[in-house]
Amino acid sequence: MDDLFQQIAHCVEFGKINKVSPYPPDMKGQDGADELTKLALDSGASPGDILTKALVIGMEKIGVKFRENKVFVPQVLMSAKAMSTAMLHLKPFFISGDVKRKGTFIIGTVVGDLHDIGKNLVSMMVEGNGWEVVDLGTDVKAEKFVNSIKEHPGCAVGLSALLTTTMASMEEIVKDLKAAVPETKILIGGAPVTDEFRKRIGADFYSPDPQGAVEYLNQMVA
Numbered sequence: 001m002d003d004l005f006q007q008i009a010h011c012v013e014f015g016k017i018n019k020v021s022p023y024p025p026d027m028k029g030q031d032g033a034d035e036l037t038k039l040a041l042d043s044g045a046s047p048g049d050i051l052t053k054a055l056v057i058g059m060e061k062i063g064v065k066f067r068e069n070k071v072f073v074p075q076v077l078m079s080a081k082a083m084s085t086a087m088l089h090l091k092p093f094f095i096s097g098d099v100k101r102k103g104t105f106i107i108g109t110v111v112g113d114l115h116d117i118g119k120n121l122v123s124m125m126v127e128g129n130g131w132e133v134v135d136l137g138t139d140v141k142a143e144k145f146v147n148s149i150k151e152h153p154g155c156a157v158g159l160s161a162l163l164t165t166t167m168a169s170m171e172e173i174v175k176d177l178k179a180a181v182p183e184t185k186i187l188i189g190g191a192p193v194t195d196e197f198r199k200r201i202g203a204d205f206y207s208p209d210p211q212g213a214v215e216y217l218n219q220m221v222a
C-alpha cells in the first residue's frame with residue numbers, strides 16, 4: 001500500500017489529475033490522483049491514511065517548493081486540482097464522520113478587497129492538509145466572520161488583503177473579532193501585509209505564503 005500512497009502523493013505534487021489529463025507531459029497516459037485514490041480505497045486503504053499518507057504529503061511538497069520559488073502559481077493550481085479530485089472519493093467518509101478533519105479554518109478577503117487568487121491558494125493548501133475550510137469569499141465584513149466563527153466553535157480564521165487601503169479594513173476586522181470572539185486565533189496575509197503590521201493590529205500570526213499558514217494551523221493541533 002505504501003507504494004500506492006507514494007504514487008498518489010507524486011500525482012498531487014506534480015498536478016496529475018487523472019488519466020486523460022495531459023499535464024504534466026511526462027506522465028501523459030498514466031493514472032492520476034483520481035484513479036489511484038479509487039484504487040487505494042478499493043484495495044482496502046482507509047480514507048484517513050489516503051489523506052494523511054498520500055494527499056497531504058503531496059500538498060506539503062508543493063507548498064514548500066512554492067515557498068522556495070521552485071514552482072509557480074499554475075503548478076500549485078494543478079496540484080490543488082489533483083488533490084480536490086482525489087478528495088471527491090474521500091468526501092463521503094468525511095461527511096459520515098468516519099474520518100476526522102484537523103479542525104475548521106475560516107478564510108476570507110477583507111471588506112473592500114476583491115482580490116482572491118492568493119486567498120484561494122491558501123484555502124486550497126489548508127484544505128489539502130486535512131482541514132475543513134469555510135471560504136467566505138471576498139469583500140467580507142467583520143460581522144460575516146463573527147457569524148461564521150460562532151457556527152464553528154474552536155475554529156481559526158484567516159484574513160487576506162491585497163490593497164494598502166484594505167489593510168485598514170483588516171485592522172478594523174481584527175479589532176472586532178478580538179472583541180466578539182477573543183479566543184479565536186487570527187492569521188493574516190497578503191502582499192502588503194507584514195509581521196510589523198500584524199504586531200500593531202494584534203493579530204496572532206502573519207504568513208507571507210500558504211505553507212506558513214498550514215504550518216501555523218498544524219502546530220495548533222499538534
Ligand code: B1M
Pocket residue numbers: 073107112113114115116117118119121122157158159160161162163164165187188189190191192207208209210213
Ligand atoms: Co489589483 N492591485 N486592483 N487586481 N492586482 C494589485 C494588488 C496592485 C499591487 C497592482 C499595482 O498597482 N501594481 C495594486 C495595489 C496597490 C496597493 O494598494 N499598494 C492593485 C490595485 C490598485 C487594484 C485596483 C484598485 C485597480 C483599480 O481598479 N484601479 C482594483 C481593486 C479592486 C478591489 O479589490 N476593490 C484591482 C483589481 C484587480 C483585478 C480584479 C483586476 C485582479 C484581481 C482578480 C482576482 O483576484 N480574482 C487584480 C490583480 C490580479 C492584481 C495583481 C496583478 C495580482 C494579484 C495576485 O493575484 N497575485 C496585483 C499586482 C501584483 O501583485 N503583481 C494587483 C498572485 C497571488 C498568488 O499573490 O495575492 O499576494 P497574493 O497572495 C500570496 C501571498 O500574499 C499570500 O499567499 C499567496 C501565495 O503566495 N497570501 C496569504 C495571500 N493571502 C494570504 C492570507 C494568509 C496567508 C498568506 O493567511 C490568511
